[in-house]
Amino acid sequence: MSTSANPAAGLLPSPCIGVCRLDEATGWCVGCGRAGEELFGWGELPPARQRAVWAELPARMAQLRRPLRVAPWGVTALMPKLRALTAEPGTVWSMGGPGASAEFMASPQAAVTVADAGAGLLARHPDGALAFTPKAGVRGFVRDDEATGRELILARYRAGRRRPPASVVTELGADEATLDPAARWHVRFDLGLGQPAYRFAVRTGDDELLAVLRAAAGTALGACPDLARALVAASPTRVVATSAGRCEVSAAIPGAGAATPEGPHTHLLPDRLVPPGRFEEELGLPEGYLVEARIFARDDAWRAAGLELADPT
Secondary structure: OOOOOEOOOOEOOOOOOOOOOEOOOOOEEOOOOOEHHHHHOHHHOOHHHHHHHHHHHHHHHHHOOOOEEEOOEOHHHHHHHHHHHHOOOOOEEEEEEOOEEEEEOOEOOEOOEEEOOOOOEEEEEOOEEEEEOOOOOEEEEEEEEOOOEEEEEEEEEOOOOOOOOOOOOEEEEEOOOOOOHHHOOOEEEEOOOOOOOOEEEEEEOOHHHHHHHHHHOOOOHHHOHHHHHHHHHHOOEEEEEOOOEEEEEOOOOOOOOOOOOOOOEEEEOHHHOOOOOHHHHHHOOOOOEEEEEEEEOOHHHHHHOOOOOOOOO
16 A cells, blocks of 8 residues: 655655554544545555645544554654654653653753764663664554643554563673663663563662572562562662663662652552553554554644654645
8 A cells, every 4th residue: 555655755655554444434544544545546646645645644533533643754754853852851751651661851950962873862861861773663653632742652563573571580681782881781680570562670780689689580570579679779770671762760769659750760560560462552553563662742842853743744
C-alpha cells in the first residue's frame, strides 16, 4: 500500500500501521484514516495530494474515535525535531510502563542540554542522561488526552523478536553502554520485572550494595525486602532501557512519603505493574508494537520544534 514518499517533507511513505479495516459509516480505515481509494492508490497519488491526506487524518481519526494516529514523519526525520523538543522547558521523556519508569526532564535548578549525537539523540542533566537511537520498525503515534494533553508515543514493531524478560534479579556485568563514562565498569543488575518492552536495572560500583545484589541474584525482587531497603538507602543509578532508548537517573531515591524530585527520577512500584502487552493495549497501539518511549510537551514546544502534528505540511 506504500510505494511513494515525500522525502522533502520528511513524511512517511504511507500512514499504514497494519490495521486495515474500513469503517462502515465513513469508509475510512480504522487503522490510519484513509479512504479505500487512498489505501489502494496511494503510490499513484501526487505528493501534494499525499500531503493533503496526511493533513486530513487527525480530524478523521478523531471522528472515528480512535485514541491514536500515526505521526507523519519517519523516525529519521523525527530525530532533529525531537532534539529540539527535548531542549524545550517542560518536555518530559518517559521510558518504562505502569509501576516502573524513568522520567527525564529539566528541573528548576538545571536545564537539559542536548548534545550532537549523529543520527540519534543524547541529552544530559546533572541528575541523569537520555539516549535514543533511530531503529528500523520505530513509528511515532500521537495521542491526545484531556487529562494529560498531547503525547508522542515512540513504538517499535517487534512481533516475534522479543527477548525473554528476566523475572528474577540478574547480574548483567559491566555496563559498557553507559552514558556516564566514569561508570563504564560499574556493574548492572536487572531487577527482574518480567517486562518484554523494557529492562529496569540498577548500576553500582559500591562493594556493600554489590554484595546485597549478588545475594539476591536468582530471586524475585518481591522476595528480597533487604534488597529493597538497600536500594533506597544507597540510591544507585537506575537504568531503564528499551531496544532503541536508554534513560539513566542518578538522583537520590526519595524515602517513603517524600516528594518526587523535580527533574530526572524513577518510579518502582511492583504492585502496579501490568501483564506484558496490557500497557500497549490500553494505549491503543497495533498488535506487535512495544513502547520505546513516551514524550509529553507544552503546545508551544511542539510548534517550536516543528512538530505541529495536526499539519505535516
